[in-house]
Amino acid sequence: MNAIAGTPPEDLNLLPDHEFRLHVRRFVEANYPAEIRNPPKRLHWSENKAWYMILAAQGWLAPGWPREWGGMALSPTKQIILIEEFERYGCARTNDMGIVMIGPLLLKYGTPEQKKSFLPAILQGEHVWCQGYSEPNAGSDLASLRTEAVLDGDHYVVNGQKTWTTLGSDANWIFLLVRTDKVAKKQEGISFLLVPMDSPGITVRPIVNLDLHDEFCEVFFDNVRVPAANLVGEANKGWTMAKALLGFERIHLGSPKQSAYALQRLRQLGERMGVSEDASFQDSFSRLWLDLEDLKALYETYVERLRRGEGLPPDVSMLKVIQSELFQRISDALLEVAGENAGLLEPMDGNRDLHPAGIFINARPTTIYGGSNEIQRNIIAKNVLDLPG
Numbered sequence: 001m002n003a004i005a006g007t008p009p010e011d012l013n014l015l016p017d018h019e020f021r022l023h024v025r026r027f028v029e030a031n032y033p034a035e036i037r038n039p040p041k042r043l044h045w046s047e048n049k050a051w052y053m054i055l056a057a058q059g060w061l062a063p064g065w066p067r068e069w070g071g072m073a074l075s076p077t078k079q080i081i082l083i084e085e086f087e088r089y090g091c092a093r094t095n096d097m098g099i100v101m102i103g104p105l106l107l108k109y110g111t112p113e114q115k116k117s118f119l120p121a122i123l124q125g126e127h128v129w130c131q132g133y134s135e136p137n138a139g140s141d142l143a144s145l146r147t148e149a150v151l152d153g154d155h156y157v158v159n160g161q162k163t164w165t166t167l168g169s170d171a172n173w174i175f176l177l178v179r180t181d182k183v184a185k186k187q188e189g190i191s192f193l194l195v196p197m198d199s200p201g202i203t204v205r206p207i208v209n210l211d212l213h214d215e216f217c218e219v220f221f222d223n224v225r226v227p228a229a230n231l232v233g234e235a236n237k238g239w240t241m242a243k244a245l246l247g248f249e250r251i252h253l254g255s256p257k258q259s260a261y262a263l264q265r266l267r268q269l270g271e272r273m274g275v276s277e278d279a280s281f282q283d284s285f286s287r288l289w290l291d292l293e294d295l296k297a298l299y300e301t302y303v304e305r306l307r308r309g310e311g312l313p314p315d316v317s318m319l320k321v322i323q324s325e326l327f328q329r330i331s332d333a334l335l336e337v338a339g340e341n342a343g344l345l346e347p348m349d350g351n352r353d354l355h356p357a358g359i360f361i362n363a364r365p366t367t368i369y370g371g372s373n374e375i376q377r378n379i380i381a382k383n384v385l386d387l388p389g
């Protein structure tokens with residue numbers, strides 16, 4: 001790989017791919033905070049903020065956003081290289097719901113005022129977002145949600161409960177699906193609201209998971225007043241946007257980052273355990289590696305569609321299924337190769353990068369969140385294969 005001659009161009013798309021890779025690698029190695037390399041679990045904002053702000057200062061927070069809104073407008077191939085280099089180095093996932101979910105939604109459906117007020121705040125790390133979709137009785141059947149918002153003058157009054165709100169205790173904004181018409185067909189009475197988390201009447205309660213980590217929360221709304229200007233799109237037309245946002249989420253969850261990270265660790269673990277030359281290890285590693293290459297190619301096709309400003313077809317569900325199941329298969333292989341180390345709840349001795357059980361536990365919920373894989377398969381059956389419901 002050659003070094004880049006001179007200063008890189010402002011539009012990094014102009015760099016040849018190998019130079020771009022080198023440029024990213026150098027940047028990460030020079031700037032990534034060592035203390036949060038290869039974190040064994042999802043970090044809180046207080047822990048990953050430094051990296052978020054470093055990316056913000058570099059202009060690298062939003063690889064897929066248009067340049068006019070502070071994004072990098074990177075080609076799909078370069079977005080994958082960026083992901084690969086971040087994963088190769090063990091960079092933490094940040095509190096990125098602003099970047100990967102609500103930002104793209106506002107770019108598509110927000111008013112000019114909403115774009116102007118919310119998009120820069122995401123890129124400056126002022127607004128940290130969480131997702132208020134799921135409720136105790138509305139997960140897979142999301143349209144059954146009951147948190148209601150009633151218009152009172154120029155405010156909505158919100159009452160109800162959300163749950164499984166990832167990093168809700170870190171966020172200062174939440175995007176909410178709320179019921180604004182109780183009589184209409186269930187998909188037709190839903191609206192999309194942007195709510196400051198410090199509004200009076202909001203209570204956040206952390207939920208401790210299997211990993212003894214308070215990664216998600218329950219969020220309660222008791223007569224919370226939200227300016228009507230914080231409605232995105234039209235009242236009662238929120239379902240279309242809810243689905244569009246799930247499409248962005250599925251692209252994000254279908255990105256090869258988790259599998260690429262886990263496969264790197266499987267390679268290291270094979271070396272550490274002295275099995276990397278064994279035929280059975282090489283056989284299983286090669287299969288996983290080829291599947292990862294297929295996933296990357298598929299991912300690129302959807303990123304390219306987004307870049308062209310096209311809608312996402314229902315078959316984007318396939319991407320999320322393939323990614324999450326590949327990640328789980330790699331994490332199963334990690335446990336197998338780890339032998340007696342598989343039971344450790346901490347990284348292996350002498351190597352913080354290797355934490356097979358941590359990766360295994362992280363891989364378990366991937367087939368549930370963002371819409372379970374059974375639901376993704378139902379979507380494909382109904383909307384792509386035209387099978388009877």
Ligand SMILES: Cc1cc2nc3c(=O)[nH]c(=O)nc-3n(C[C@H](O)[C@H](O)[C@H](O)COP(=O)(O)OP(=O)(O)OC[C@H]3O[C@@H](n4cnc5c(N)ncnc54)[C@H](O)[C@@H]3O)c2cc1C
Pocket residue numbers: 130131132133134135136138139140141163164165166167216365368369370371372373374375378
């Ligand atoms: C780690 C994690 C983070 C999350 N973060 C967020 C967040 O930030 N914000 C948010 O709003 N939500 C979040 N969620 C919630 C997530 O979206 C829901 O868990 C998911 O949609 C499934 O809903 P549920 O848990 O209510 O399960 P249920 O809907 O009760 O489903 C239970 C089981 O039944 C299956 N099932 C249900 N209906 C059908 C059907 N029609 N056909 C076949 N099988 C079916 C499901 O596949 C699943 O296996 C998170 C979840 C997890 C695990």
